Amino acid sequence: MWFPNRVQTQLFLPPDQHEALMQAVDCGVLAMDMNTAGLMSSSKTIAYLAHGLPIVELVPRVSDAAARNVSVS
Numbered sequence: 001m002w003f004p005n006r007v008q009t010q011l012f013l014p015p016d017q018h019e020a021l022m023q024a025v026d027c028g029v030l031a032m033d034m035n036t037a038g039l040m041s042s043s044k045t046i047a048y049l050a051h052g053l054p055i056v057e058l059v060p061r062v063s064d065a066a067a068r069n070v071s072v073s
Contacts, residue, residue, distance in 0.1 A: 022051045031058040 013021060028048030048055050 027054045027056055029056045
């Protein structure tokens with residue numbers, strides 16, 4: 001079941017609020033465009049992994065990142 005009121009985006013989060021947010025979320029979301037997908041690992045990836053969070057990665061279908069990850073349609 002989809003709960004749209006449970007999804008929020010943050011443009012900026014002050015560093016002193018970062019840990020509380022990481023403890024409160026169920027997963028991390030990464031969105032990369034064609035120019036960056038597969039070329040770098042974002043600092044968000046490291047932070048999500050350090051907190052043991054599963055990651056939902058939104059990348060172009062034809063990118064290297066998409067080719068190496070399992071996707072569910």
